[in-house]
Amino acid sequence: MTSLIRNRNAVPNEWALLQSASGPDAFSALRGRKVLLPLELILSDEDEARAQLGAIGVWLDSHQDLASIENRIADFQLIALNFPVFSDGRPFSLARRLRLELGFTGEIRAIGDVLRDQLCFLERCGFNSFALRSDQDVDECLSAFDDFSSTYTATALNQEPIFRRR
Amino acid sequence: MYRYDGYDATMLEERVIQFRSQTNRYLEGKLTDAEFLPLRLQNGLYVQRLAPMLRIAVPYGMLSARQLRKLAFISSHYDKGYGHFTTRQNIQFNWPALEDVPDLLAHLAEVEMHAIQTSGNCIRNTTTDQFAGVAVDEIEDSRPYCEIIRQWSTFHPEFAYLPRKFKIAVCGTQEDHAATQVHDIGLYLRKNEAGETGFQILAGGGLGRTPVIGQVVFDFVERHDLLSALEAILRVYNREGRRDNKYKARIKILVRETGLETFREKVMHEWKQLRGGSLTLTDAEIERCKSYFQEPAYKALEPNPASLREALARDVLFASWFSHNVTPHKKLGYAAVAISFKKTGYAPGDVSEEQLNALAHLAERFSFGEVRVTHAQNVILADVEESELYNLYLSLAPDSLQADNLNKLSDIICCPGGDFCALANAKSIPIAEAIQRRFDDRDLLADIGEVSLNISGCMNACGHHHVGNIGVLGVDKKGEEFYQVSIGGSSKREAKLGKILGPSFAQTDIPSVVADLVSVYRERRLADEKFIDTVERIGVDPFKKRVYEKDQ
Structure with missing residues (x-):
């Protein structure tokens, strides 16, 4: 069972996730629910999704970029970024762009290979929710956000680098 | 040299605690080898042929006597009594036990040292000219900017999992002693026509399997914009650098495959969003960092004093050492001295516990308590009075540090x-x-x-x-x-x-x-x-x- 941390609290996950191979025929079984759709499905069948589903979010894989939805990110309550492997650094840049430059105020969720020892930096990049890999200890993960009390760099939590705070 | 304030010290203490937890979880089997790998690498720890190897950061090569003594202590307590200066101005130890590394890092933290980002696919130690601040041909001292880059790159949350390692060198002199053009990013300090300080920024240099000389991405970036420009380059690399093949993952391959013009456009696109934002350096911060690299209390000295001339005439071996290992200094009556770690029969760059202690003593006696490690694996005493050169030379003998071969064939x-x-x-x-x-x-x-x-x-x-x-x-x-x-x-x-x-x-x-x-x-x-x-x-x-x- 995947545990979810949102804003540093363990919470139930209300969102179903459709895999990237899914088509619009998957919508009927999820009627009325909150569903995370792969970017491809948003681009091809968004109207249909909005008609059938309770709420929609979008998830991007690490190699995908934001260009196709960049000018309407506010249409999504939730944008999830997938980690095929925890050491894939690309979603860190996507999240920073979403949060710090595009000003996205909704939920940015890390999905996939999400592990304890990346959480602190993920949060600093703008992620505020984390669908942990199923073997992760939730309490251990909740402690990760306190690994550091300060930071040199501007972060999603504190948009001033250290030299403007010293 | 730079001294930590409360922020620096606290973050370093927290890093030691974090790595202790990670090491314990690894030893308890809660982290797999693959999961522990980038965590240990970003704390300098390799698993080597015979034992783990720990690479300790020496930011842009600067070491104080106190730090040298701590390194000597570490070499005797956790190693077999020696360390090794690397080609990136760092020092590494070949024999510490994995379970001892958190304790070792705690010792280092006491003297404002660490092994952060000395390995792994992240931004590594920023290197520079070993003669920064004393070179005759200097445009501006590179070290304040190295420190600014060190702080920006340390724990940068976006760039901890790059496609591959990333090395930055800064050169502030006419002659390049930092191999600047074979770094992922090379920075040359320069002045524009208005007399403002800025940087020529090269990207895509590197050695390895595919050696490439870096290409000029920006001819002049005003110094206040340095970090936003660096961040823009790093972001393009983090997003677009190849991750399918580790031999094609360095930025040099991205620049080559993208083409310089297109690469520059991509960087410009990112830079437009970042430039003028909170990364813009303030005058106060530049001055703060410069304040750590002020000139030491130089005396007004007579250049080429009689005592030196006499010693040179009297001692032919000293004269040889002087002609090879001593470099002119911007301040009259002073010289920069290279201590060669290339004596025949000693592994190049290897330094013993006794030599580390000796360096500490020599630094205090002759050079305001500081030394610099060079990318050629030697050590510089940057501020030696010319009248003390002979005494310094004689003091080097007991520790086998008199080799007079700087920049010669045996300085390998x-x-x-x-x-x-x-x-x-x-x-x-x-x-x-x-x-x-x-x-x-x-x-x-x-x-x-x-x-x-x-x-x-x-x-x-x-x-x-x-x-x-x-x-x-x-x-x-x-x-x-x-x-x-x-x-x-x-x-x-x-x-x-x-x-x-x-x-x-x-x-x-x-x-x-x-x-x-x-x-x-x-x-x-x-x-x-x-x-x-x-x-x-x-x-x-x-x-x-x-x-x-x-x-x-």
Whole structure:
């Protein structure tokens, strides 16, 4: 069972996730629910999704970029970024762009290979929710956000680098 | 030098606690090898051939006497009594036990040292000219900017999982002592016509399997915009650098495959969003960082004092050492002194516990308590009074630190190679020693003059063999160690990659191959011409002919 941390609290996950191979025929079984759709499905069948589903979010894989939805990110309550492997650094840049430059105020969720020892930096990049890999200890993960009390760099939590705070 | 404030100190303490937790979880089996790997690498810890290796950061090469003594303590308590200066101005220890590393890091933190980001696919230690602040030909002291980059790059949350490692060098002098052009990003300090300080920014340089000289991305970036420009380049690289093949993952491949123009456009696109934002450096921050690198309390001294002239006339060995190892200083009556760690019979760059303690003492006695590590694996005392040079020279003898071979053939840059490194294809230290023994003749070395000889034990090129005037690369041929030789490389302003002479040689042949190269040079050189200039003028062929003619 995947545990979810949102804003540093363990919470139930209300969102179903459709895999990237899914088509619009998957919508009927999820009627009325909150569903995370792969970017491809948003681009091809968004109207249909909005008609059938309770709420929609979008998830991007690490190699995908934001260009196709960049000018309407506010249409999504939730944008999830997938980690095929925890050491894939690309979603860190996507999240920073979403949060710090595009000003996205909704939920940015890390999905996939999400592990304890990346959480602190993920949060600093703008992620505020984390669908942990199923073997992760939730309490251990909740402690990760306190690994550091300060930071040199501007972060999603504190948009001033250290030299403007010293 | 830079001193930590409460922010720096607290973050470093927290880092030690974090790594202790990570190490414990690994030892308890809660982290897999693959999950622990980037965590330990970003704390400098490799698993090596014989034992773990810990690489400790020496930010832009600066060490205080107190730090040197701590390193000496570490070498005796956690190692076998010695360490190794690296080609990126760091120091590494080859024998600490994995479970001891958190304690070792706690010791380092007491003297504002650490192993953060000395390995792994992240931004590594920023390096610079060992003569920063004292060079005669300096545009501006590079160290305040190195410190600014150090703080920006340390724990940068976006760039901890780059496609591959990322190295930045800064050069503030006319002559380039930092091999700036073979770094992922190279920064040359310069002034524009209005007299403002800024940087020429090169990207895409690097050695390794595919050596490339960096290309100019921006000709002049005003200093306040430095960090936003760096961040823009890093973001393009993090997003678009190749992750499918580790040999094609460095930024040099991205720049090459994208094309410089397109790469620059992509960077500009990112920079537009970042420039003028909170990354813009403030005057206060630049001044704050500069305040740590103010001139020490220099005395008004007479240049070239009589005591020095007399000692030079009296002691021919001192005169030799003086002519090779002493560099002019911007302040009259002072000199910058190189202490060579290339004495024949000692592994290049290796430093013993006794020598570390001796360096601390020498730094305090002769050079305001500080030293600098060079990328050529030597150590500089940057501020020595000329009248004290002879006393300094005499003080070097008990610790075998008197080698008078700076920038000479036996001042070999050499990686640890197959004796220590798990990546190496071949040994490198015995090759260096064999060459040093062959040329262990003061007069001969002086006659050969300035030449850089760089040895790497594998393609990863930690010994910078591509940019050696003579480069030696260890290769594996069906389980046997062979050595490829190149000539004509340079890491200076006119950076060049060496040309491979031809088929590789057996280990025992290398000293005579080098001897052949030197013979051709001595026969063909014009007056005052350096080895590299002769190679440039007459080309590789005469050298090639000589080294292979015995086979025909």
